[in-house]
Amino acid sequence: GSVRTSILEDLDVYPRTSRRPSTTPSTAKSLFVACLPFSRYAFVEPAMDMKQDTWLRAHVAMFEAFTGSVPRIVPDNLKTGVIKHPREGEVVLNDAYREMAAHYSAAVLPGRIRAPKDKASVENTVAHVATWVIAGLRQQQFTSLPELRAAIIDRVAAYNAEPFQKRPGSRASVFAAEKQPFLTGLPAAAYEISRWVYGRRVGRNGHVVWERNYYSVPFANIGTTVDLRITDRVLQAYRGTERLTSHLLLPESAANEYRTNDADLPVGEKYRQWDPSRAREWAGRVGPAAVTVVNRIFESVPVDVQGLDAALAVLRLSRRYSAERVEAACRLALAGRVRSPRYAHLQPILATEQDKAAGFRPPRDEPAEHGGFVRGAEYYAGGAK
Structure with missing residues (x-):
C-alpha cells in the first residue's frame, strides 16, 4: 500500500518540440506529452508554440483529460516553467506556473538537469508518441489545430488501449482500475491563464487605461499606481495584495470605452453616471x-x-x-x-x-395673407386695358 501511494503521487511532464520533418503534421510545431508513471497512461496536446500561456493551457487540458490532479508535477527544465534550477539551493519557478500548480493543489518538482532517469516514463512515452502519433498521421493533411487535436486524441486513445507486453492489461485499464480513483478531484473552476501589468497610474477620472479602454478603480486611489491582473475574461486591479475592483474585459475590437462600477465612484449627484x-x-x-x-x-x-x-x-x-x-x-x-x-x-x-x-437682427415684416392673390372679375370680363 505504501509503495502504491508513493507511485500514485508522481506525474511526469515533458514538452516535445518537433523539427518538422516531412512526416510531421504541418499545423503543429510542438507536442506537449505527459504520462502517469505507474499506469503509463499518456496525454498529448498539439500546440503552435510552447510559450508560457500555451504551456499552462496544456496543463489545464491535461488535468481535465485525467479528470483529476496529482500532488507532484515533474517537468523538464524549460524556461516557460523553471527560471533557475541550481545544483545547490532552491528551484526558482515561473510565477504563473507556480500559481497554476497551486490552483490544482500540486507541487512542481523539476527533474534534475541531465538526469533522464528522473522522468524515464515520459521519455519512453515520447518515443512511442513519435510512432503512434507523428508517424501514424504522416499521410493526413490538417487545416486547423482543433482538427489535428481530434485526430491526436483518437491516436492516443488507441495507444493507451494497446495491451502491455510484459504485464496484464493496458494503460487505459490500469489507469481506470488502479490510478483514477486515487487522483485528487479537480477544482470547481478551471485555472484561468493570467498576466500581470505593474505600475499603471489611476487617472483623474478614476479610471485606469488598458488596451485603449478605461476601467474604474475606487476613487480613493486616484493619482496612485495599481497592478492589473488580466485573464481571458476579467481585468482586476490590485494594490499590493489587496484586490480593489474587478471588471469584465472589453473585446479586443473596443476602443475608448468605459467599464465603471458604481461602488468605485464617490457619493454625490455630480458623480452620477451619464444617462x-x-x-x-x-x-x-x-x-x-x-x-x-x-x-x-x-x-x-x-x-x-x-x-x-x-x-x-x-x-x-x-x-x-x-x-x-x-x-x-x-x-x-x-x-x-x-x-x-x-x-x-x-x-x-x-x-x-x-x-x-x-x-x-430685427424680425422681418411679412404682409398678412388674405386667401392669396386672386384676379378680379373685371380682368376676366375684358375690362383690363
Missing part, C-alpha cells in the same frame, strides 16, 4: 430650445443610449460658450432645414457668432 435622463436635466438648465435639440437626438436613434454621446457633445458647448449663446444657437438651428441639429450644426454657428447676429 439620457441626466442629459435632459442638463438641457433643461440651458433652455427650452436645447431641450428640444436633445429630445430630437434621442428620437432619431433606436435606443436612447445610442444618442447619449451626441447629446452630451451638444451640451458640452455650454462649457466653452455661455448657456444663453448655446440656447440661441439651438433656436437658430431649429429654424433651419435640419430637424435634429447636432454638434456639427451648432458649433459653426457659435464659432462665427451667428447666434449674436440673429439676436440683433
